[in-house]
Structures are given as C-alpha cells and as structure tokens.
Amino acid sequence: MRRSLSLTAALLASTILGAPALAQTRTPPNPPLVEGGFATTDATDPYIWLEEVEGERAMAWVNEHNTRSLGVLQGDPRYAGLHEQALALVQARDRIPSPGFTHDGHIDNFWQDASHVRGIWRRTTLDSYRTDAPEWETILDIDALSTAEGKNWVYKGSSCLPPDERLCLISLSDGGKDAVVVREFDSVTRQFVQGGFELPESKGGATWVDADTLLISRDFGPGTLTSSGYPMVVKRLKRGQSIDQAETIFTGQPSDVSVGGGTLRDADGVIKAVIINRGVNFYESETHLLNADGTTTQLQLPAKSDINALVQGQLVVTTNQDWTAPSGQAFKTGDVFAWNMDAWLADPAAPAQLIVRPGARESVEAVRATRNKLVVALYENVRGAAYVYTPNPSGEWARTRLALAENSTVGLGSSSDQDDRIFVSVAGYLSPSTLSLVDAATGQMAQVKAIPPKFDASGMTVEQHEARSADGTMIPYFVVHKTDMPLDGSNATLLYGYGGFQVSQLPGYSPTVGKLWLERGGVYVVANVRGGGEFGPNWHEAARQQNRQRAHEDFQAVAQDLIARNITSQPHLGVMGGSQGGLFMGAMLTQRPDLINAAVIQVPLFDMFRFHRLLAGASWRAEYGDPDIPEQRAWIAEYSPYQNLRAGQPYPEVFIHTSTKDDRVHPGHARKAAARLEELGYPVLFYENTDGGHAAGANLRETARRIALEYTYLTRRLMDVPAEE
Template sequence: MAGAHAATLDDPNIWLEDVSSPRAMDWVNAHNATTTQRLQADPRYKTLYDQALAVAANKDRIPAPTFTHGQIFNFWQDADHLRGIWRKTTLASYRTAHPQWSTVLDIDALGKAENKSWVLRGRNCLEPDENRCLISLSNGGEDAVEVREFDLARQLFVPDGFHLPRGKHKIAWEDANHLLIATDWTPGDVTPSGYPFIVKRLTRGQSLDQAIEIYRGDKNDGGYGVAPAVLQDGQGRQLAIIVRPLDTFRHQTFVITPKGVQRLAIPDKVDVVDLVDNRVILSLDEPWKGHPAGALVAVNRDALLADPQNLDPKPVWAPGPQDAMDSHTSTRNNVLLATLHNVQGRATVLKPHPHDQWRTQTLPLPDNLAISWGSTDVKSDRAFLGASGFLTPSTLYLSDTAKGTLEPVKTLPAQFDATQDIVEQFEATSTDGTKIPYFIVHRKDIRYDGQTPTLMTAYGGFEVSETPYYSATIGKLWLERGGAFVLANIRGGGEFGPKWHDAGLATRRQVIYDDFAAVAKDLDARKITSPRRLGIEGGSNGGLLMGVEFTEHPELWNAVVIQVPLLDMIRISKIAAGASWQGEYGDVNADPAVMAFWQKTSPYQNLKADVKYPEPFIFTTTKDDRVGPQHARKFAARMEEMKLPFYYYENTEGGHGSGADLKQSARTQALTMTYLQEKLMN
C-alpha cells in the first residue's frame, strides 16, 4: 500500500486523470494542435489520408454476414454511412455478386434525429426466432451503452419495450418476456473496476426498480463483472448460467435451476462455452479430471442440472504439442473449431455420436492462412468461414458442416499490389532459450543490408493469439512503399495454448518483453533491418508492450507507436477498468513482489531524462472508458517535463479504438503512417 500511496503523492500529473476537466482538455487540445500541424505539413499526409479513407470506405469489401431471423444481416460503413447501417438480404441474394440490401436501422440518421454521437456496439437477438433484438448504442464509442428493444419484423424500436439507460450492462434473454441483467442497479453497485456484481430478472412491463435479484457477487470482485448467459442447443434445450469473475482469468460458474442458482463444481479456469445435442461444452484453461489444459470436454446437461456438484466430463478435443484452440462456435448439431498448429490455421467440425463420442472432420483449406468461423445458423448446420493471409485477400466460404462441404461465396479483390512480396516464418531465441516464431512480409528483392524500413507488432497478453491477416491499410500505406511488416508470436498470447500465456503472467512478465526484443535482434542479425529502420506499434496491452520496449530498449528502434495504452502500472487499479486485469498483471496493492516488479518495469515510472529515446507517437481517445486516456496523457506529460521529444494525439471520440467513424479512423491511420514514414523511410 505504501508504494502505491507514495506514487500518488509524488505524481505531478495526477490532474490529467480527471478525464474531462477543462484544464486537462486544454492540455489535450494544445498537444493535438501541435501534432497535427507537424504531421499534416508532411506532403505525404494528404495522400495517406485519402488512401486510408478509400480503403475503409471501399465498397468492394466483403460484407460480413450474420444469420438472423431467417435472413442474412450485415452492418455496413462507407463514405455515405460513416456510423453505419444495419441491413438485410436473403441468402440467395447474398450469394450473388450484387446483393439486394434493405436497410433495417440507420445509425447516422438515428444520431442526427436524436442529436447524439451514436455508435452501434452490439445486437442481441432472442433465439430461436430472432424477431426481437436488444440494440446497444454507445455515445461517442465508449464501452458504456444504452440498450433498446428492437422489432425486426416492423423495423422499429418497441414502444414501451425493454430499455436500459447508459451503463456497462451484461444482458441475456431468458425468454420473450424476461431478461437476466447485470448492471449498476443503484449508484455504487459496481466493482472497483466499474463493472456490475448483481444479477436480476426483469419481466416485461416492469420498471428496473421492480426487477427481482437472483444472484449477488461481491463488491470487491475482480475481472469484468458478473455476466448472465443463456445457452440453447438446436433442439431448443436451454442452460442459463451466471459467471462471477474473481480476477481476469479465474471465475466461478453458477447454473440457474428450478431450485435456484447453484454453483457448478468446476475449476476456476474452466469455462462453460456452448450447448450442443444436450451436451454442455466446457473449455479448459487448466487440467481437470484427467483432461489437459487447452482441451474441450462435455457434460450431459440433464445430469448437470440434476447434480451440479458431481460432474463427469467426457473428451471432445485435445491439443497436440504444437496445437492451440483459437476459437470455437456451434451450429444446430455440431461444434466448430478454429485451431492453430505452429500458428497455422485449421478448421475442424466435431459431430456428436452416441456414447459420448465425437467424430472429427478437418475441412480442406490451404495452408499458411488464418482461419476463422463466422456466423452460424441455429436452425441448420450451415456456417460461414473466413480464410486470409498477409498477401492473400480474404475468401468467405459457406460450409454445410453436416456434409463437410465448402462453397466459396465471396473473395475480396486485391486491395494492394502484393506481386513483389513474400511471407516467411522465422524463429528468434529469447533470453531463456525459448524459440519465438514470427512472420515477416517483405519484398522478394530486398537487399540484406539492414536498410529495409520495417514495422513490427505484437500483443503478448490475455491468451490472445496473433495470426496472419490481410490488411489493406498496411498493404497500401506501407508494403507498397517498400516497407516490411513483422508479426511476433511472443509469450502472453495463446498461440501454443494456456502454457504459452501463463509463462508471462504477473511477475513472470519480463519474458514477454524479452521475447519481443529477441525478435528485433534476430531481424538485425539477419540484416533484414536495423535499429535505424525499425519501428514498432501496438495498442492496449500491446501499448503497454510498446511502452516497456521504449524504456528498456530505446536503442533497438527509431519509431515507437503507443496506442490506447496502459503505462502507469502502479496506479492501474485507480484508472478506468484497470482493476479488472489484476489476474493478468498482478495486484500492486496486495502483493509486494508485484509492486517491486512494476516499480522497475512500469513505463511511466521508468522514464529517465538522461536517456536518448526515439521520438514516439502516443495516441489515445478521450472516450476510452476501458483503459482510459490517463495513461497516455501522463506518459506524454512526463516526457514533456524531461524535455524529451514526442508526438501526442487524442481523438475526442472513438472509445477503445482508432475512431468513432471512418473519417476519424482514417485520420488516425494517416497521422500514424506519416510519422512512421518520416522516421523510417526518410
């Protein structure tokens, strides 16, 4: 406690934590003006902005399809619909080159009519008919939303329907007339990270204060707050659960039974993820009853409801030595997996058979691509699946998973000239001898003289896997200009399962930062690039990664882009939702070892006036109520105190991202790319 308290007393920039205060916003506006004036004066900026906006608004993009209410729905943004339209068509029409869309909800028009900066944050439709949906609207892009009930058949908000005012709500349909809701029912009904811990049942026609409490966690709980969910299989069976997070990764799971809410006897790092063929699917992040971490298992739903304390899990899928689960979903009858084998994508269909058996089928897809399941149909075994690579434009397939067939439906036209580029996968050796794979995209004819401008990124946290992806922005604004791009698969992610993530938790986190530096040194050793031509970029937890690399290894790079970052790891629990991530980073207030680690590692606390740092580009948004702009502001302010050069830009909208609409995002991308080209290509 003394360390955290002293850090507050010694912090001359604490005033910048008051997000919207006039003094803080004056500081933001002054630095925004300086940064935009400098970067927009570069003759490249205008072209980069035009290209970024053209990429974002390109009508040749594949419209992401969603099976809803017997039709195909899509949320679409372009130059005429900056905030977007929710629209629909038939599956037959969607299969054609030019689908006939009809607009269901126009977010731009809604915002204009209500004088709000509405951003669509989510749609939650009641299964199985999906004729009613809960629409989540964010003012300016923040995580907090207003929720309204929408009638799909009549295409309007339901008069006197379900409605929740602004908040960080967790909501599930129990049936047409009941919602399970976790929210801040009265002022103060939130955890230290700002999330709800009380679940109530709301009946149609009731006011919020009439909702009946069914579960209460603890005000001091960690993680993202309690969350209700209702799972439904293809035959209409349901399982209603409540998840109570203890920290970022550990949680308790409860099931709603006729006898009330009862806790499931499963470990704290096991998740209930689906219901298929009356089998409850669980994902294991730790070993359980003989099943390994990273596996899927199943429990009979009827047996679970009858006795939640005595469960008999049966195997569904288990990873091999280089395998990891990337994602999973289901159709009416099947479980669908997207897995990784040495960071290469695979698509697998698991079909239930009698006596707790499953039949496995791997779909025939090209190698060296990222594979992701999209929307699935709860009324059939159809599912959309996407495949793409760094130089391979996305292809969308429609799979009949019952038959194991794949039908290419749409392929994205090439968004940049990749004919002169290749993709390679290498390994670097980290400080403890661990091999760290990474991908590099570069010109076929590069000269191995250390002079190739190279942009490197990674995430390294929360068991998030980083896989190859097709980026028109990187391709058009960076690769076409002769730059190389590197994606590092460092520890902290999920590329090789839970063990890859757990290796870098809390006070073990230095291996993550060592892994990233090792890849940079490997690029230098191969003479692909050199510190003069190497830039790095990352956001959120990746922004923390950039901040640590900036302070620990300023000699390895000439450009550092720090986006919507965490940087003050001593006061993280006091800023926005920071207290919810103590399972990832440790608790500086409760564990002296964690405090000691971050005192020597936290970027904000470890800036030094007498060090020659590269000039960074620091980006955040005022409306980010997840990480908060405070970290970026204070880091820039400390650099300013030390008379260290930097660029700072804070978008006044956008939430935890690059912007609330396409023009804002294009501006952020153009400023960033102008900075990178000045530093690495000049």
C-alpha cells in the same frame, strides 16, 4: 448462430528460414525505483491532474498537443496521399459484408461506408447474399438515428429473442464508450418499441429470457459495481417494471471483475438452463444455475474454463487449466470436452468425453456449433486448420478436416441453427480474405465472397523465423516483405506486438498495412511472443504476473534477431502496439531504446502503479498483479514505463495517441506518458481523439485519420533516415 452461452470472466511444425536464431543474455532490469521518487505515490506524480478525463485544464492540455501534433503530421506533404488511400480502403464497398445467420435462415450484417459513416444494420436472404449484388433491406440506420436524436451514436450490437427474433435489444454507445444504453427494437416494424425495455447508460449486459423478461446486470446505484467498475448484481426485469422494481437474483463480491446472466439454448431456441456467471478475476469464474425457485447452484466446472457450445444435448467446454473432474477424469490445459448436459446436471460426477487435446505447438482458436456438428479452428505453429467433430454419446467424437488452404488464418464465422452450414474465412498476409459457406455434415463448400487485392503483392513473400529469448525459449515471428529486399540493414521495418491476455496474433490480410507500408517498400513483422495464446493457455501463463518480463524479452529478442539477420537496423526499426500492446511499447522504449527509432503507442497502459484505480483497470490484476501488494508491486516496478522514463536515454520521438471517450483504458495513461517525456526534454507527438472509445475511432473517417497519422509518422522516422545512419 444466436444461441446464448455463458461468458467467462473476461468481459475476452516450425519452419526456420534464413540465419539461425542468436542466443542472448538476459536484459538488465531498469535501475531500482526509489520509493518517494517520481510517481511512486500520488503526491509525487505531478501529472495526476491529467487523469481528469474532461477537466478544463486537462482538455486545454490535450487541445494544445493536438494542434501541435496535427500541425506536424498533417503538414507533412505525404499525409494527404496517405489519408486519401486510408479513407478509400476503410470505406471501400467491395469489402466482404460479415454475415450472421438469423434463426429463420436470413443473413444480417452491420455495414459502414462513405454514405453510412456510423453504419446500418441490414438484412437479406441467403440466396441474395451469395450473389454479387445482394438486395439489402435496412433495419436500423445509425446515421439517421444520430441525426434525429442529436447524438454521436456508435452501434454496439443487437440481441434478438429466439425463435422469431423479432424483438431485439439494441446497444448504443455515446462516442464509442464501452458503456451503452439498451433499447428494445421491433425488427419487423423497424421502430423502437414504445414503452418497451430501455436501460440507461452503463457497462453490463441484458439477456432475453422470454418476451416479457430480461436478466440485466447494470449500474443499479451505490454498492452495485465491482472495484473494476463492472456490474456486481444481476436482476430479473419484467415488462412494465421500472429498473428499481427488478428482482435481485444474484450478488457477487466487490473484488469480482463482473457478474452477468445468460441462457443456454438448444438449436430450436429452447432454454435448457438459465445461468449466472461470476467473474472472480479476469481468468477465473464461477457458473451458477438459476433454479426454478429462484435459488442458484454452482456448477462443477474448472475455475479457468469456457462454455463453448450446446450441440445435440452435449455441453462443450474448454479448460484453461489442468483439472480433475468429479468423475475422476483428468483433463489437461487446453482440452475441449463435453458432457451430456441433462445427465451432468442430474449428476456432476457423470463422465465427460474428450474432444480435442492440442499438442505443445497447437492451440484451439475458435469453437462453433451448427445444428448437429462442432467445428473447431485448430492452429499448429500459428497456421490454421478447421475440423468438424460429430457428437457420439457412446464413444469418441468422429473428426474430419475441412479442405481449406494451408498456411493461412482460418476464421469460423456465423453458423446455422437450422442445418449444418457455417461461414468460414481464409486469409493470409498477402492473400485477400475469402469467405466460404461450408456444410459441416458433408464437407462440401463453396466460396461466396472474396475481396479483390487491395495492394500489389506481386514480388512479395512471407517468412516465418524464430528468435531465441533470454531464457532460451524460441519465439516465432512472421516477416512480410518484398522478395528482392536487400539484406543490408536499410529496410524500414515495423514490428508489431501485443503479448497479453492469451490473445493470439494470427496472420491476416490488412489492406492498410499493404497499401500504406508494404507497397512503399516497408517490412512488416508480427511477433508471436509469450503472453499471447498462439500455443494455448500455457503460452499465456508463461508471461503472466511475475513472469511479465518474459514477454518483453521475447519482443526484444525478435527486434535483435531482425537486426542480426540484416533485415533492418536501429535507424530503420519501429514498433507498434495498442492497449496492452501500448504497455508493451512503453517497456520497449524504457528497456531497449537502443534498438528502435520509432514507436507508435496506441491507447496504452503506462502507469502501472495506478492502472488498477483507473476505469476497468482493477479487472486486470490477474494479468499484471496488484501494485498495492508489496511483492507484486516490486515486479511491476521493474517495467512500469511511466516510472522508468529517465533523462539521458536514446529515446526516439514517439507517437502516442488515445481517445477521450475510452472508458476501458484511461486516457490519463497516454497523457501522462507524453507529459513526462516532455518534462525530461524528449520530443513527443501526442494526439487524442475526442471520440472513438477504446478503438480510437467512432466512425470510418476518424479511423482513416488515425491510420494516416501513424503511417506519416513512421515514414518520417524510418523511411527518411539517410542511408549512412
């Protein structure tokens, strides 16, 4: 479904098995940092030069470490086999091609495999897609384009103009960066439009208004970016104009995260409103209506909210805070409700209708609109279900539950503008993904795709346990393992966590985890700690800013619980996480190194005294706090891994990796972490991919190499440990 909707500021019953959860005492904080001590100021940070992303000295350091670490890991006799398996899995042609409905009912897909490493954008009919061997037509070949232009293009998506969707804006990234160039493309002639819209590399967005008009938010030169490095200005660009001729229609504040333009379109592609979103911080935003005379009017919405859909004239909104509407209605955090859009625009005090109010252990994970229905993925205790809601302007919205497999992850895919069909996926840790086409009007569904098993899950099981965190909160986690696993503490166990930004860690089928870890006897654990969204916005809020340490304690509680149950023991326990999860691993390393023998630290945040000065870091102050404010600096100081690395600790050899092309989380974080560890005398493996962006892989081959390096490292640290340890 391709209706354009406003974006928020984020440019993003329990079953207790086994032994009872154990009570804990609060983890002692790290020794207080002394101002003037290591890296508490720029002057006392001896490795600040590693923040020069492509500086000559910094890149020499990177190349030296890459050579050494690759020599160790790729020199391991098991690496070749793991790499071969990873490459076969990520390039497999029997994956489910992710379908996207076009306005005329065709199916779009972006596909990568061994023959299309960078990928192709392709299209087929729905009837053909439902067969075992769809007949695809290539619209744009990114490999061929890269070769022709001598670029390492990474496809970042397309936006096509309704209703015919012939004209498209293609976003292309150099090596995987968030910053993209945008070029107009004719999907019928399959050529870039000569003299068409073309926007130079920048973070930002571009939205069609009509065939000759775009709303664009870019880097327009000095004074047009926020302190987070995102656009502060929205302009209206007419065909034939240069960018400097575009008309400014909205300007935010330097302290904002970002601003951008969008449209609200009905199922026929007709614009009902042109809107501007001002991201005041990562979680709070303003939505402004662009009036016909060029002025804007702020809409009365909760500061923490998302516009989800426009269906049958009903504007569907989720609030992430308790909120009293102008009508006097009181809505609770996590509620989904709707207004008749025309009535609400005419009178902000028009009443809204409540659609969903999640319970304490529930969360709304996704909302999609078909032509006439609203489909909601509602999770209870991290287990998914999908419900269909029918708009009723005069009363309650009717609700029916789709007959999907229980105790699984339910994903809502693309939906049709022309009828009520929607793609719905179901998967579990041991259950390969299936894709069904559902008619939301009738509830009828038919499975159209399923991936064959990618690893041997026979004799394996999934359990859900809970651990008691330091403040008494029960933290759920999943354990995937062989059923006959001995409870003697000898099992090589990988504990994964993220713990931030209201991102839920839902059960999913991972061929690489299954093949490279579970099949080989490893145990895989996913912790649903606070800071995520597993139980709605309040679960996230409980570990934000001054409460960040709660998420770290939750993760530590899960690690302790695994050991208490004799599932594993310190010599066999490793942790893994990326980005915010990389910060999570850094806190685990500096606070409870006695619990672990391995840590895979992926594209991490690490220096939390300088995170807000590096790339997009300023946008995350709403999550972590501001190190320039003394009170907030104090709570950040308690866990910032870089400053809290100390000599004489039982740190295991860690594996840190990042990407030179990551323009979201600065690679300096990872580099400085490795340099400081080495200075203190600890062994460390460091690898930096010179392409790949924040995903640390610009193409499938690079992704397979990263995965093989990680599991080679984990094998060495957790499976090679002598039993007597």
